[in-house]
Amino acid sequence: MTIRVLVVDDSAVVRGMLSREIPADGDIQVVDTAPDSFVARDKIVKLKPDVVTLDLQMPKMDGITFLKKLMHYFPIPVIVLSSFTEKGSELALEALDAGAVEVMSKPSKGLSVQDWALTLREKIRGAARVRAGKKQEVKARPTQKLTVSRDDNKLIAIGASTGGTSALNTVLSVMPESSPGIVVVQHMPENFTKSFAERLNRHSMIEVREAQDGDEIHPGLA
Secondary structure, X not given: OOEXXXXXXXXXXXXXXXXHHHHHHOOEEEEEEEOOHHHHHXXXXXXXXXXXXXXXXXXXXXXXXXXXXXXHHOOOOEEEEEOOOHHHHHHHHHHHHHOOOEEEEOOOOOOOHHHHHHHHHHHHHHHHOOOOOOOOOOOOOHHHOOOOOOOOOOEEEEEEOOOHHHHHHHHHOOOOOOOOEEEEEEOOOHHHHHHHHHXXXXXXXXXXXXXXXXXXXXXXXX
């Protein structure tokens, strides 16, 4: 089955590039493009695409505001395409909180557009299988609290890809400080991982941080 994609970006150059590269394998179709959130809204209602790619820094209505409204009224899998800047990464993480299923950096000088687009197509395929919607805040009642025995010889390994950021927040936020050490592999641009880990840490009882060479895993650390 063909995956139908709507491209939303204020740059005509980016819209043109995505319209050329996304359909390259034949199983994905760009049904239309939109230069701003208002045009995108009308085209989503009319065309009902399977996946939306969304730039966050747009005129008239910013991408975060649009994403929140979209998840409320017309939930659909959204892949955010963001810049490498620190501001861009913060906006991207806000987008994940608002319901985006994936974040991806726009092409950089060190990577060919074709290689970048290959990764984007894989993310689109993954996004098409994800149930979209605004991320629900985790409110663990005492009866839901986990009890895990402290054991230095045990390790929890978690692998996550498209849509996994919300699941990670749900899992880590209820892990007690006595839990075994946790290692997480999350498919995410390098520029976003540190900010993402810091955000998870603020929501968790255990310590969550970006991994560094030589780190030792111990109970209560992810």
